[in-house]
Amino acid sequence: MNPANIVFRLRSRDPHEAVDLGFKFARRWWPLLVKLWICVTLLPFILGLLIFDNSVWALVLLWWWLPIWERPQLYVLSRAVFGEVPSLKQTLRAFPGMLWKQILPSLTWRRLSPSRSFDLPVQQLEGLTGRPRTMRLSVLHRDGAGSVAFWLTIVGASVAILLMCGQVLLLYMLLPDTVTLSWKTLFDIDLLWAVTGYLSLSLLGPFYVAGGFGLYLNRRVLLEGWDLELVFRQLAERCSRGGEHSAVSTKPSRMSSGGMAALMLAICLFASGYPDLSWAETGTDAADDGQELYTPEKAQDDIQQILSGPEFRRKDVTRVPKLWKDWLESDTGNDEGDIAAPPDWILWLGQNLAKVFQAAAWIAIILVILYVLYRHRDALLAAVSRGSVVRARPALTRVMNMDIREISLPESVSKAAQTLWQQKKCREAIALLYRASLSRLVNRFPLRLSPGATEGDCLQEVRRLNKEEISSYFAKLTRSWQAVAYAHHIPSQTDFQELCQGWVSLFESGGLENVGGVDSKAPETGEPHAS
Amino acid sequence: MLDTAVAIETPEGIDFDLVPSGPIARVLAYLADLLIRGVVMIALSIFLGLLGDFGGGLYLVFYFFLEWLYPVVFEVTRGATPGKMWLDLKVVHDDGTPVTLSSSLLRNLLRTADFLPLFYATGLISMLCNDQFKRLGDIAAGTLVVRISKPRQPARQELPPPSLSPVPLNQAEQAAVIQFTLRHDVLSKPRQAELAGILESMLLGMPGDTQSVTSSTEEADQKNVFKLRQIGAYLLGNNQGANAQNQTAQSSEATSS
Incomplete structure (x- = not known):
């Protein structure tokens, strides 16, 4: 045995946990174990069904011979846990060899032993008989393992019976009402009981063997220190390599902190890619110079003003019907009449309640359909009239709270920007250029923007126009605009001049009719608009 | 796994x-x-x-x-x-x-x-x-x-006097040494000697009576087991006076060399 090949984690477990480990084995190799079970037991079971008049005898015989069927299961498990899973064929070939070993005691006086699956490995794998076997078992049964093996058998047998009855009951529950079946006849259907019993044994058999084997294996691990051997060997190897051991304990933490740093770096890089997407307002900057100081007295006034506003002066008037008064008045008039005859409309409602709800449901459905149609009207229209005029919507007038109608622009944008620049209103100058570019692009090029577009969105849409010059210019303009708007970083004189020149060459020089494309580089003529 | x-x-x-x-x-x-x-x-x-x-x-x-x-x-x-x-x-x-x-x-x-x-x-x-x-x-x-597994703490008098490990042990190794110490009654004597023998080279570095090299292999095995249990006792928290004992051992080693 080489501990390095073991497929389960070696550590000391308490007996109950060891049984659970065995169940894990059964789950792990379940298909193979069940196939094996069926290969070995199906034929004897069918033979039994044919031989005996009462099919239950076939089941009883199968149950009594369980120690035989369990041997190949253990054969598979005992090899599989050490990393070499035998095939079905191999196991079946080995089956006759293990069949005859101590078969007499297994089927007679040891058959009802309450620790059958726990003792099986000692007999089959260690091949002990007689006194050595007894002594070996007494060692293995210590430390609570024996009692858990006992409970494994007891619970296993009870669960097998339970599942058998459960299946029959389930079938009974599923019988249609028209079929009446008395319990007496149900008990007389022996074939049903035999088949359900066979199924429940097939389900639990592998688990029972594996549970006992897990228990046995854990005792071996405990008594022989397999887990210790594995770790000690690794430790000895580490020591013999020498010198490195001092670094071992600190290495993982250092590595993880390095990983952490890399992660942080990645996050920073990722985040720094984002300023393009941030949203800006072109409204007045709050940090204007020349604003007077905000004194505590002024703040007090403001607070008072806000507190006296309508938000803090809300009054709710709730009217509650005065039941007591109503009752008194009604009592004086009619005493019994209203109880005997409820109003007609209530009667009508009671009789036609279903129809009312039906009508309400239809109305609701129609409203929902109408709402959905209205909500997706654009997409629907586009789908209906694909290829025809797509831009049915009027051109956008405001983006990012900026007016981008052509009327709102001065006649010569570059001139106006230059003037603003000379008046030291740099922010306004860049803003004007940016706004004017957007306006031109929306009104004279097929640029589609949504009213909620950000600078980044606009830039992306412009890139989608596939006009290299415009998109590169617009990217530059957007960058300087963002620098002014958010960082108060004013571009140099030459940069501004370049922006102005670019604007003129792209949007002004070609005149109003350059709707299609401005690919040709326009000569730098003077502005057509004399101002 | x-x-x-x-x-x-x-x-x-x-x-x-x-x-x-x-x-x-x-x-x-x-x-x-x-x-x-x-x-x-x-x-x-x-x-x-x-x-x-x-x-x-x-x-x-x-x-x-x-x-x-x-x-x-x-x-x-x-x-x-x-x-x-x-x-x-x-x-x-x-x-x-x-x-x-x-x-x-x-x-x-x-x-x-x-x-x-x-x-x-x-x-x-x-x-x-x-x-x-x-x-x-x-x-x-x-x-x-x-x-829920309740940790098993052995009676203190069962344990040998504690001692530091000559080599820093990681978590799994500490757990294994502790298990070795606790399973003293469960593991058979030859098996214990075999397990401790795996670590012989490491245990040689331990302070203590290193000069008894001439003794029989059986005695050497016993000594290994004892030393390993000493480390286990230390790891189990029974470390009062371990440092002092360690220091005296080191000083004695220094004088002997």
Whole structure:
């Protein structure tokens, strides 16, 4: 045995946990174990069904011979846990060899032993008989393992019976009402009981063997220190390599902190890619110079003003019907009449309640359909009239709270920007250029923007126009605009001049009719608009 | 690698193992609870039988609460019903946190589903099919029934005087040395010598009577086992005076060399 090949984690477990480990084995190799079970037991079971008049005898015989069927299961498990899973064929070939070993005691006086699956490995794998076997078992049964093996058998047998009855009951529950079946006849259907019993044994058999084997294996691990051997060997190897051991304990933490740093770096890089997407307002900057100081007295006034506003002066008037008064008045008039005859409309409602709800449901459905149609009207229209005029919507007038109608622009944008620049209103100058570019692009090029577009969105849409010059210019303009708007970083004189020149060459020089494309580089003529 | 434990990592980066319990322990715990409830109901029936019809009504009310709230109350307040405590089981959430009222209610109300068609047959099959031995109620409520292992602390006089390890040990190695020390009675003597022999080169670096090289192999084996147990005693926290002993040992070594 080489501990390095073991497929389960070696550590000391308490007996109950060891049984659970065995169940894990059964789950792990379940298909193979069940196939094996069926290969070995199906034929004897069918033979039994044919031989005996009462099919239950076939089941009883199968149950009594369980120690035989369990041997190949253990054969598979005992090899599989050490990393070499035998095939079905191999196991079946080995089956006759293990069949005859101590078969007499297994089927007679040891058959009802309450620790059958726990003792099986000692007999089959260690091949002990007689006194050595007894002594070996007494060692293995210590430390609570024996009692858990006992409970494994007891619970296993009870669960097998339970599942058998459960299946029959389930079938009974599923019988249609028209079929009446008395319990007496149900008990007389022996074939049903035999088949359900066979199924429940097939389900639990592998688990029972594996549970006992897990228990046995854990005792071996405990008594022989397999887990210790594995770790000690690794430790000895580490020591013999020498010198490195001092670094071992600190290495993982250092590595993880390095990983952490890399992660942080990645996050920073990722985040720094984002300023393009941030949203800006072109409204007045709050940090204007020349604003007077905000004194505590002024703040007090403001607070008072806000507190006296309508938000803090809300009054709710709730009217509650005065039941007591109503009752008194009604009592004086009619005493019994209203109880005997409820109003007609209530009667009508009671009789036609279903129809009312039906009508309400239809109305609701129609409203929902109408709402959905209205909500997706654009997409629907586009789908209906694909290829025809797509831009049915009027051109956008405001983006990012900026007016981008052509009327709102001065006649010569570059001139106006230059003037603003000379008046030291740099922010306004860049803003004007940016706004004017957007306006031109929306009104004279097929640029589609949504009213909620950000600078980044606009830039992306412009890139989608596939006009290299415009998109590169617009990217530059957007960058300087963002620098002014958010960082108060004013571009140099030459940069501004370049922006102005670019604007003129792209949007002004070609005149109003350059709707299609401005690919040709326009000569730098003077502005057509004399101002 | 197959294991019965599920590793949980806390937000603080601490790993610990939860060991979901399999059907055998849980069936036994359930039967114990059933027995306790049965005894209580029989006692109540004797007492309430004296009250006539009123007692009968009260009995049904008690039965209802005992049937549905017995597990919930114990799980929320104590973490486990008496039957589960007896078998060292505990109900926790999937992430190891204590079970709350809502999840405990959910997992216990779904006993109705697990019970079908007969005496928890569905629940048992569900446990065998689920990798963490959950019945339907556990799956729905996100709970686990875990096994609590109580650490075994040996009597202090059993342990040899503690000593530092000559080589820094990582967590798994410390656990193995501790296990070696605790399983002194379980492991056979030759096997102990064999295991300690694996680490002979490491143990040679330990302070102590290093000059007894001439002794027989059997004695050397005994010495190895003893030294390893000394390290185990140190790791088990029995380290009063370990430093002093270590220092004296080192000084004696210095004088001898």
